[in-house]
Amino acid sequence: MMGPASQGSALRTRSVIRIQDHDLREVFAVVTITVDKEMCKGCNLCIVSCPKAVLAVSQERGKAGFLVPEATNPKACTKCKNCEVICPDFAIVVEEG
């Protein structure tokens, strides 16, 4: 797992989750959660809509001056994309890989 790293205007968190499927074959699922600091207005709706408490408020400020969220617990992410669809500002992208 890689920790959160600032890349330009986005706060990117990448994590590798190990899932054991019914064949007991190891499958690697990789999830990347990107928070766009230029678009985010710090409303925290993504944090309350996450069922697994993946996101939390960070200490970094976005372009609008609000504290942006970051993925502090990305291993728990199930890629349900609740944060992505609830985000009013197109600021979060959850990607496989």
Place this chain on the structure above:
Amino acid sequence: MHPLAEKYLRRRALPQFFCPGCGDGTIVSALMRAIDDLGIIDRVAFTSGIGCSAWIPVFVNADIIHSMHGRAIPVATALKLTDPSRKVVVFAGDGDCVGIGGNHFIHAARRNVDLTVVMVNNAIYGMTGGQTAPTTPHRGMTKTTPLGNAEFPFDACELAKAAGATYVARWTTAHPRQITTALKEAIGHKGFAFIEVLSQCPTQSGRLIYGSGDPVEAFKRVKEMAVPLAKAKGMAAAELAGKVVVGKLHQVEGRPELCDEVYALMKEQGEGLSAEAKLVS
């Protein structure tokens, strides 16, 4: 940037001007998902009136008409009649749709024009500073009712149903995936489709009516207010007080649609028509 934003939104208009935590942004996102799934960005047109929610289509890189306050539905009806192949989606706020444009709304439902009307209900006139709207709850405190609202709110879905709308659904901004599904159904539906979306407005209704400007609290309130249709059928009237029933509330197929009727009449009695009208029919 989000791939949908990159594909469909006007880059110069971003970030959206909505307040932090406004439900309108979630509706833009749900709309973009619906348009992307249907693949109709070239064949869709949006009209809107005045208000925060009237800005929802402005961010989309598509054909839009931003019209006068309350007059989005007549403009959309004219657009639909001149080009029936267009999918026309109207965005209106609660004041725009059942307040100032209330008469246009019931008559469009009566005529069964093939439109999709999305009413974003934040229970207050948000953009103009927090005045009482026809959807403000009873005893709700606003800028124009400092003692509390003496009036009772409209149920816009019941109004649409009674006026003759053929598709009626209600969701909240806590149900973004359901809004996408409802939009897809409504755009595909032949006839007047009405979707009410209950939205949080932390800045105006949050602060004035409910006493907190926190977006998270406003969002949770909207979420807790919603009761699914199947669950509401087994609940007593007293239990449903202060709650809102969400789901697909009404759908009828087969009622004659206005454009079809007009063009059929033009075909039947086409002798006196001009060359252009004959060409269209």
